[in-house]
Amino acid sequence: MSTNRISLIKPDDWHLHLRDGEALRTSVPHTARCFARAIVMPNLLPPVTTVASALAYRERILAAVLPKQTFTPLMTLYLTDELAPLEMERLAKSPHVIAVKYYPAGATTNSQNGVTDIEKVIPTLERMAELSIPLLIHGEVTDPDTDIFDRERLFIEQVLSPLRDRLPELRVILEHITTQDSVDYVKSGGDGLAATITVHHLLHNRNDLLAGGIRPHFYCLPILKRSSHQTALIEAAISGSPKFFLGTDSAPHLRSQKESACGCAGVYTAPAALELYAEVFEQHNALDRLEKFASVFGPQFYGLQPNTEQVTLIRQDWQLPESYPFTAEDTVVPLRSGDKICWQLK
Numbered sequence: 001m002s003t004n005r006i007s008l009i010k011p012d013d014w015h016l017h018l019r020d021g022e023a024l025r026t027s028v029p030h031t032a033r034c035f036a037r038a039i040v041m042p043n044l045l046p047p048v049t050t051v052a053s054a055l056a057y058r059e060r061i062l063a064a065v066l067p068k069q070t071f072t073p074l075m076t077l078y079l080t081d082e083l084a085p086l087e088m089e090r091l092a093k094s095p096h097v098i099a100v101k102y103y104p105a106g107a108t109t110n111s112q113n114g115v116t117d118i119e120k121v122i123p124t125l126e127r128m129a130e131l132s133i134p135l136l137i138h139g140e141v142t143d144p145d146t147d148i149f150d151r152e153r154l155f156i157e158q159v160l161s162p163l164r165d166r167l168p169e170l171r172v173i174l175e176h177i178t179t180q181d182s183v184d185y186v187k188s189g190g191d192g193l194a195a196t197i198t199v200h201h202l203l204h205n206r207n208d209l210l211a212g213g214i215r216p217h218f219y220c221l222p223i224l225k226r227s228s229h230q231t232a233l234i235e236a237a238i239s240g241s242p243k244f245f246l247g248t249d250s251a252p253h254l255r256s257q258k259e260s261a262c263g264c265a266g267v268y269t270a271p272a273a274l275e276l277y278a279e280v281f282e283q284h285n286a287l288d289r290l291e292k293f294a295s296v297f298g299p300q301f302y303g304l305q306p307n308t309e310q311v312t313l314i315r316q317d318w319q320l321p322e323s324y325p326f327t328a329e330d331t332v333v334p335l336r337s338g339d340k341i342c343w344q345l346k
């Protein structure tokens with residue numbers, strides 16, 4: 001493989017936020033330019049809790065795909081205390097809705113409708129296990145007395161590990177992992193457990209967020225951790241293990257909502273996500289392993305075929321815009337805003 005040109009199976013994004021309404025005109029084309037499919041998160045207001053509402057949201061997404069793009073959104077339902085096992089029957093019959101997302105109540109953006117007590121959703125989780133429906137987990141405890149840097153580790157100990165002991169057949173993806181603890185847990189978790197890794201957690205650690213001043217466009221949840229955890233994530237991503245694959249967690253917010261007294265959590269990476277993953281893999285002499293991480297392991301875990309198209313990245317510097325239009329009144333700022341990117345989609 002030439003170090004100036006990389007061709008790979010067209011990748012998929014296994015964790016994506018697109019928002020809704022006029023924002024889709026920006027967020028959808030940014031993802032569809034290089035990803036064939038994406039798992040779309042359901043944390044809208046109101047949350048996507050029925051197959052019918054997921055399919056309606058899917059149509060709004062497809063309406064924003066540009067004429068020369070091809071893109072398949074894979075929809076999810078939002079797990080609430082009230083989500084009934086019967087809805088899992090409808091999900092299992094839909095080719096377009098493929099998973100359920102677990103947000104602990106209060107964990108992140110629009111998570112106020114999330115799970116308040118795992119016991120309240122056990123009947124639904126049991127039916128998911130029977131139907132082999134994947135559970136996508138935002139893995140953090142939300143106890144306000146818990147140190148924010150420990151929330152992921154404690155979720156594994158207090159919630160996820162007991163849940164998987166109780167329902168070992170439940171297929172679980174631990175989303176956007178950020179710690180050595182998660183890497184170790186996923187590695188030892190058997191065939192029914194996998195994890196997605198974001199590019200911003202590979203590129204950055206908490207110094208980038210906090211040292212020399214607070215940088216709101218680096219603020220995300222789970223929060224950036226210390227450099228030793230960043231190193232563990234890099235090692236997992238480039239390891240060639242099929243248990244780790246690409247999920248950007250690209251999460252756009254209005255600039256005014258990020259640069260405020262109480263800024264929103266989310267990093268917008270879609271405009272250069274694949275290029276930035278290539279940068280990480282190149283830095284660690286692992287470009288030959290990018291294709292499996294980006295294009296093979298995700299479909300394999302979900303029981304889907306890899307895409308048949310290819311994409312090509314070339315070594316050519318370009319400058320990422322400072323911002324993109326997002327609504328009539330405001331913009332969205334991408335990760336690496338205004339910076340030089342050394343790989344470019346051909």
